[in-house]
Amino acid sequence: MVAGMQSRDTPPTRAGGRPRSTEADTAILEATRQALVDLGWTKLTLGDVATRAGVAKTTLYRRWAGKSELVVDAVAELFDELELPDRGSLAADIEGVVLQFAALLGRPETRTALMAVVAESTTDGPLRERIRTSIVERQKRLVLEGRERAQARGELPVESDPETAGRTADLIFDVTAGAVVHRALVSAEPVDVEWAHRFTTLLLGGLAATTTAP
Amino acid sequence: MVAGMQSRDTPPTRAGGRPRSTEADTAILEATRQALVDLGWTKLTLGDVATRAGVAKTTLYRRWAGKSELVVDAVAELFDELELPDRGSLAADIEGVVLQFAALLGRPETRTALMAVVAESTTDGPLRERIRTSIVERQKRLVLEGRERAQARGELPVESDPETAGRTADLIFDVTAGAVVHRALVSAEPVDVEWAHRFTTLLLGGLAATTTAP
Amino acid sequence: MVAGMQSRDTPPTRAGGRPRSTEADTAILEATRQALVDLGWTKLTLGDVATRAGVAKTTLYRRWAGKSELVVDAVAELFDELELPDRGSLAADIEGVVLQFAALLGRPETRTALMAVVAESTTDGPLRERIRTSIVERQKRLVLEGRERAQARGELPVESDPETAGRTADLIFDVTAGAVVHRALVSAEPVDVEWAHRFTTLLLGGLAATTTAP
Amino acid sequence: MVAGMQSRDTPPTRAGGRPRSTEADTAILEATRQALVDLGWTKLTLGDVATRAGVAKTTLYRRWAGKSELVVDAVAELFDELELPDRGSLAADIEGVVLQFAALLGRPETRTALMAVVAESTTDGPLRERIRTSIVERQKRLVLEGRERAQARGELPVESDPETAGRTADLIFDVTAGAVVHRALVSAEPVDVEWAHRFTTLLLGGLAATTTAP
DNA sequence: TCCTAAGCGAGACGGTACGTCTAGTCTTTAT
């Protein structure tokens, strides 16, 4: 789950009156994902989501500012399902997470929503921030966990300078996530075991070059 | 230029009737790019583009099936401006093209449009094909040119198996384009000389690893 | 007024939700009449009516199925202004109502609209019924009132057979309304006091012939 | 036939060049009538008529100013089919022509077109004149022929004052045509033998009253 | 025989209105 997500626009004052239905929240996010599957991003409408969730449109607008915000929350929950399984070696761990990520991008709701909200975010600062907070930064944990595990195994040296370490982690994250997304959605080619292996070889080879030669 | 682009839906038979205005085509594509700058993808409307181009809405719909197709053609022209400058070494060439690509993604019309049409293409097969034809496949030339030039310089061995060569080129393309896009649009961090240098080191290091070790 | 007109498409069930604005109704019908005056039937557009009434197009379409239905309701209100003044004799009463009807047909909104909706109704059954209900049947009251008054004065015998009485009333109605409309709109000649007098003489003479001779 | 109709906009100067196709004229008018049957007045479009006639739209616009003019010409030909059969008595003649007229109004092309062009003519002077010339005035011949025949039979006295005679003929024309049209199209009731008989009785009775009493 | 002016089919053009759809807001009654 998206714990401590503090998403949505929390009501400022806690006063009297009928409390918000928590079931509505769940129903709306689930309905949003189903609508993404059925209709795709463009044809998804908030009125339709409201109907599917058995909720009034006003209830929806009371909680989210618009389509983009709603969809970010709906798909963020899916990204949290990603995890880094311990397969015994760094290479195997990377291959595993690449394939997991590819599987996530294979689901129609993620596929259509992810690029769309990123596109929206290019002209919408707050949305960009929401995406960073809810999705991007949260998933960098995978890189960090992988590195720690590899260092524990002795597969990677411990980088002393924290700034260099951070920049390297960012680079790995952009290269990995970017390559998988580009392969899957732009080139529209399959991300299979063979490709994951080839990519991992490239990444690890490059990583060695970055750490040895300044 | 987008030579021989055979885009749009060309009238099948060349019979009688007033011929289509080529000036209209130019005006529409230019107006589309300007509208992308001013309004972004979501707020761009075909009616507005038509007005800007001094053209009737019907003229627009006669040539393009919808917003996505139009925008793909409009931005495809920009991608054709990319070129691979000869900077003397493979590393310098890669850095150069990475920075060029980053500059292209820095332009608001490309920034907002590219992700949007890719998002659309996830639920629209013909559009996906159009993107591949007009943008993706066309730009792979940069990878191929770079490799040939490096082989001529003796920086890279000549790969004998054409299939392996093709797969490697595809991998390089996805990794490079994907990393730049992810860095620029998803992570929303600058793609500057320093990052380009670090990325190039990673890529060349990885490339060496892929070619030496199967 | 068009009391109890039960026109428009009344919402079937009375449940929750914001009630329809009655002010909008009034404004729309008035705007329709004004648009008929300014533009005539053909150039009248529902978008323009909506603008004049200060109302969104959807509000208009929520209440009426199309241009014809709207215009029927708008002019039906005018027909209800007709009344049968007591001028002391049957002949004078008839002349009076003929001139009133002619004056109504002289108003541009009625002039242009009446024939147009009748023309539409020839290929539109529901519309034909609406015209009958809202206009034709309602105005037959003038014939019935005139007859009752004449019978009270002793100018006309009381017809015992209700069916014969009904057929005669229908005939009088068709002849009178038809003659005035044809004179005013088809022949495009004035319906003045002189013509009204001549027509009344013809009608009353014919009426005597119908009642005496079977 | 509509002989000497001098309708359409004849080319002013007779110079060289390819002459207009007379087959096109025939085909267009026939196509117009068929389109009226199939689509009714409102949904009839000039483009569709052109297609049906196997003719280019420009050919159509070269000859007629618009939809109304075209339709007037197309239906005027049908009105010329009316004639006054000699049935031996004035009453029988009137009943005959009333039923003929009713039959004409029963045809869908006439039914939908007649009221429509009259409606148009209320805001279009030249069109009104065209209708008068092509249809109204042409059919008054039926009244005049009927009177002459009745006078020859001795059923009607010869009116000495030509002005009075003219006004009476106009009145009869408006009353008859108006009553039939109103019965058939507005009241939407059948014009059958029984009605025609009742109407004729009324008309002849009234006629006697007008001629005897000033 | 060629010339030339108009007619012709085809179809693109700038416009305008259509009737529908969605966005977000507002107004009602019920909880």
Next chain:
DNA sequence: ATAAAGACTAGACGTACCGTCTCGCTTAGGA
């Protein structure tokens, strides 16, 4: 105060016709 219902303003959608135009081609009569 929140909920469901649904009416409200605003405006884009994609389509259909309008009446005009621009093509290349045909069809005559006059030179």
